[in-house]
Amino acid sequence: MSAVVANPAARPAAHPVIETRALSKVYSQGTEAEVVALKGIDLRIEHGEFVAIMGPSGSGKSTLMNLIGCLDTPSSGTYLCDGVDVATLDAEERAVLRRDKIGFVFQGFNLLxxxxxxxxxxxxLSYARTPVAERRRRASEALAAVGLGERMHHKPSELSGGQQQRVAIARALIHQPPIIMADEPTGALDSRTGQEILALFERLRSEGHTIILITHDAEVAAHANRTCVMRDGELHDSDPQAGHAHVEAKA
Known part of the structure; x- marks a missing residue:
């Protein structure tokens, strides 16, 4: 297997890859109105876990994803990403952390x-000024790793929905990040293709990646090893003794 996906397995696990403490997010609407999107979230995710964050629309799961993904900043609380307190970073440093630590996969593929x-x-890799030959070599390896080595010269319109999502996953792997965040990655796919994509995430997890899956679908969440349930901005079914979100462990 290509080093594109195998690299994270060799990393030491001295601390959780994700840890939030009393994380909250409040949005202002006008001069007086406020919307509390997250209410004191405590969450701990270890290296190599496959965690589903499940909840209905408006529950706060996408807001939590944006904070964990360093796409937004919390109103209060602490967020440690791979041991780094994100609040201590400036905008450029957060961008570097996001690039190096997190790969994103979205429902809409977001391909050009x-x-x-x-x-x-x-x-x-072009944004990192990687030489062209190196870019193409690593991209080729990433596509081969997700089973698209023979389709790398096809444009998105020439690929099925499942193949386009595999391209998006390969793109998320290109910097060899320890964390893969997937927001409703099967939402635009038929059931069979969705199962294939979830099996790919399971394989990536077995190779050392930490997978965080955002979904409203309990059947999709069942593929994870832990399920965190969001409702009304709160994380329910938590284990206060362990400090972890409630675990529904696979046998």
């Missing part, structure tokens, strides 16, 4: 229609 699968996957 005029570019081949290879160029879509290689694109994040």
């Amino acid at each position: 229609a005029r570019m081949s699968a290879l160029d879509n996957v290689a694109m994040p």
Whole structure:
């Protein structure tokens, strides 16, 4: 297997990869109105876990994903990403942490229609000024790792929905991040293709990646090894003694 996906397995686990303490988010609407999106979230995720954050629309799961993904900042509380207190970082440092530690996979694939699968996957490396030959080599390896080695020169319109999502996953792997965050990654796929994508996440987890899956679907969440339930901005079914979200462990 390519080092693109195998690298995180060799990392030491001296601390949780994700840890939040009393994390809250409040949005202001106008001069007086406020919306409390998150209410004091305590969450701990270890290296190599596959965790589903499940809840209905408006429960706060997407807000939590944005904070964990360093796409937004909390109103209060603490967030440690791979042992780093994100509040101590400036905007540029947060961007570097996000690039190096987290790969994102979205429901809508977010591929550029005029570019081949290879160029879509290689694109994040262009921002890091990686030499062209190295970009293409690593993108080729990432596509091979998700089973698309023979389709790398096809454009998104020439690929099925499942293949496009595999391209998106390969792009998320290109920086060899320890964390993969997937927001409703099967929402635009049929049931069979969705199962194939979830099996791919399970394989990536077995190879050392930490997978955080955002979903409203209990059947999708069942593929994870832990399920955290969000309702009205709160994390329910928590284990106060362990400090972990409630675990529904697979046999």
